[in-house]
Amino acid sequence: xxxxxxxxxxxxxxxxxxxxxxxxxxxxxxxxxxxxxxxxxxxxxxxxxxxxxxxxxxxxxxxxxxxxxxxxxxxxxxxxxxxxxxxxxxxxxxxxxxxxxxxxxxxxxxxxxxxxxxxxxxxxxxxxxxxxxxxxxxxxxxxxxxxxxxxxxxxxxxxxxxxxxxxxxxxxxxxxxxxxxxxxxxxxxxxxxxxxxxxxxxxxxxxxxxxxxxxxxxxxxxxxxxxxxxxxxxxxxxxxxxxxxxxxxxxxxxxxxxxxxxxxxxxxxxxxxxxxxxxxxxxxxxxxxxxxxxxxxxxxxxxxxxxxxxxxxxxxxxxxxxxxxxxxxxxxxxxxxxxxxxxxxxxxxxxxxxxxxxxxxxxxxxxxxxxxxxxxxxxxxxxxxxxxxxxxxxxxxx
Numbered sequence: 001x002x003x004x005x006x007x008x009x010x011x012x013x014x015x016x017x018x019x020x021x022x023x024x025x026x027x028x029x030x031x032x033x034x035x036x037x038x039x040x041x042x043x044x045x046x047x048x049x050x051x052x053x054x055x056x057x058x059x060x061x062x063x064x065x066x067x068x069x070x071x072x073x074x075x076x077x078x079x080x081x082x083x084x085x086x087x088x089x090x091x092x093x094x095x096x097x098x099x100x101x102x103x104x105x106x107x108x109x110x111x112x113x114x115x116x117x118x119x120x121x122x123x124x125x126x127x128x129x130x131x132x133x134x135x136x137x138x139x140x141x142x143x144x145x146x147x148x149x150x151x152x153x154x155x156x157x158x159x160x161x162x163x164x165x166x167x168x169x170x171x172x173x174x175x176x177x178x179x180x181x182x183x184x185x186x187x188x189x190x191x192x193x194x195x196x197x198x199x200x201x202x203x204x205x206x207x208x209x210x211x212x213x214x215x216x217x218x219x220x221x222x223x224x225x226x227x228x229x230x231x232x233x234x235x236x237x238x239x240x241x242x243x244x245x246x247x248x249x250x251x252x253x254x255x256x257x258x259x260x261x262x263x264x265x266x267x268x269x270x271x272x273x274x275x276x277x278x279x280x281x282x283x284x285x286x287x288x289x290x291x292x293x294x295x296x297x298x299x300x301x302x303x304x305x306x307x308x309x310x311x312x313x314x315x316x317x318x319x320x321x322x323x324x325x326x327x328x329x330x331x332x333x334x335x336x337x338x339x340x341x342x343x344x345x346x347x348x349x350x351x352x353x354x355x356x357x358x359x360x361x362x363x364x365x366x367x368x369x370x371x372x373x374x375x376x377x378x379x380x381x382x383x384x385x386x387x388x389x390x391x392x393x394x395x396x397x398x
Contacts, residue, residue, distance in 0.1 A: 001155055002034070003135055003136060003151065003155075004135070005031065005035065005128075005135055008126065009035065009038065012024060012035065012102075012126050015124045015126050016039070016072060016100055018124070019100070019122070019123070019124035020092040020093075020097060020100055020122045021088055021100070021103065021122050022101070022102050022103070022123070022124050022126060023103050023104075023105060023123055023124070023126070024036060024103070024104050024105075024126050024127075024128055025104075025108060025125060025126070025127055025128070025232075026106070026129055026130075026232055027106060027129070027130065027233065027257075027258070028106045028169075028177065029150050029151070029169060030128050030129060030149075030150065031151050032076075032104045032106075032128050033049075033104065034151075035128060036076065036102060039072055039074070040071075040072050040074045045069065046069050046070075046073045046074065047073075047076075048074065048075045049076045050075065050076060050080040051077050051080070056081075062083075062084055063090070066087065066088075066099075069098070069099050070099055072099070072101075072102055073100070073101050074101075074103075075101065076104040077104060077105065078103040078104060078105045079105045079107045085118045085119055086118045088118075089118045089119055089122065092119070092122045106177070106232070107230055107231050108229075108231070108232070129232070129257075130154075130258055131144070131149040131150075131154055132295070133291050133372075133375050134295070134376045134377065136149075138372075138373045138376035141376075142271060144259075145259055145274070145287050146159065146162075146259070146260065146263060146270075146271055146274055147159070147162045147259075148258040148259045148260020148261055148262075148263070149258055149259075150165075150166070150258060150261075152165050153165050153166050153169075154260075159269065159271075162260070163264060163269055166261055169261070170194070170264060170265070171191075173233075174191055174194075175187045178190060185216075185224075192214065193210060193214060193224060194228070194265060195265050195266075197210075197225070197228070197234060197254055197256065198265035198266050199266070199279070200254050201254065201255055201256050201262055201279065201282050201286055202282035202285050204252065204254075205252070205253070207219075207225075225254070232257060233256065233257060233258075234255065234257060235254070235255045235290075236252040236253070236254055237253040237254075237301065237303050237314075238252050238302050238303075239251060239252060239253070239302060239303060239304065239305065240302035240303070240304045240346070241304075242346075244306075244345055246306045246307075246308060246310075246345070247307040248304070248306050248307070249307065249311075253303050255286040256286065259283060259287045259290075262283055262286065268283075280329070281329050284327065284329040284356075285313060285327040285329075288325075288327040288354050288372065288375075289313065289314060291372075291375045292314060292325055292375065293314075295381055296316055296318060296323075296384075296385070297318075297381070298316040298317055298318045299319070300316075301315070302315045303315065304345075306341070309338070310337070310338045310341035310345070311338055312338070312346065312351075313325055313326050313327045314326075314327075315348075320392065320393050321349050321350070322349050322393070323349060323351075323385060324339075324342050324343070324346065324348040324350065324351040324352070325351075325352055325354060326339065326351070326352070326353045327354055328355045329355065329356060331355075331357060332355075332357065332369075333363070333369050334363070335363045335364050339351055339367060343366065343367070348366065350366055350367075350368070350387065351368075352367075352368055352369075352370045352385055352386070353367070353368070353369045353370065354370050354371075354374075354375070355370075355372065357369075357371055358371055358373070359371065368386055370385070370386070
């Protein structure tokens with residue numbers, strides 16, 4: 001079974017129509033190769049898989065191998081050959097341009113900053129995460145939350161097969177993929193470290209406790225987290241802090257980006273175990289955070305908290321709007337003092353409380369409870385958030 005992915009397909013098609021080099025990036029096994037093969041057949045001479053020894057041999061002389069190709073040329077797992085970036089710059093500067101290059105990678109541009117700098121002004125990036133709720137359908141929400149968005153995990157025959165795939169993915173990732181990014185620790189130590197991060201999921205964190213537990217420096221711990229973030233395994237959500245007369249939290253929150261991997265790391269195997277687990281609420285928060293960020297694509301995203309206990313799960317800045325998001329796994333969320341504080345202190349235009357129930361209803365002026373199902377619709381982010389297409393923050397407040 002293959003799930004259609006219309007939004008990323010359209011984004012990739014648009015990017016290939018206007019840019020000389022397009023990078024399709026995202027975590028391993030998120031579906032990048034499947035999507036790229038809708039544009040170029042893997043049997044084509046213009047398709048290179050850098051995990052395939054034959055493709056590697058063909059690229060021993062990259063200028064010769066790539067120079068005469070026409071149309072779209074795909075290079076999969078490009079982070080394995082950073083020496084190709086200067087070659088791509090030369091080929092992308094030809095006029096007229098005989099070929100455009102679609103490069104696939106499992107690392108963010110930040111991790112490949114030095115080699116990718118040679119493509120400055122020529123490279124457009126499209127990010128492909130795992131399957132989202134709107135792609136799998138709202139009726140599949142329970143499996144999607146438990147198993148996560150990796151296609152092979154989500155589409156497994158049953159929960160046991162899904163878990164087995166995720167555990168194997170974690171082991172392979174730690175043993176084969178992480179070392180190429182300069183982490184010299186053993187797979188066992190890294191598995192322990194990742195497990196510690198899973199227990200911090202949805203919380204602010206600092207490097208001191210993991211460093212003591214692992215017997216390494218705090219700077220090394222921070223580097224490990226930065227690399228896990230750069231390969232799309234972890235999200236560090238920065239704290240927003242402004243000139244308020246309150247002491248504000250400045251440490252970031254940390255999330256394991258895929259709910260299925262989080263549950264594997266926490267030893268959660270079934271739907272029943274997930275609902276009964278003490279980290280169930282934190283898991284649901286992270287799940288909603290990823291879905292919201294994927295749908296809204298904000299210009300900036302933060303969380304907010306004060307030492308007095310007020311907090312906001314997400315502060316989104318988008319097209320001039322200041323939107324607050326609270327994630328509540330409750331039957332009927334209510335207006336709280338924390339929400340009042342966030343509205344006033346952050347000058348929010350809207351505050352939305354996303355919950356698993358079926359009904360949308362107002363809690364107060366500019367505050368609305370929104371069902372999770374809204375994230376699975378085909379509508380744009382404004383409709384999803386209850387904002388009229390022609391509304392502006394000024395007119396909304398007015």
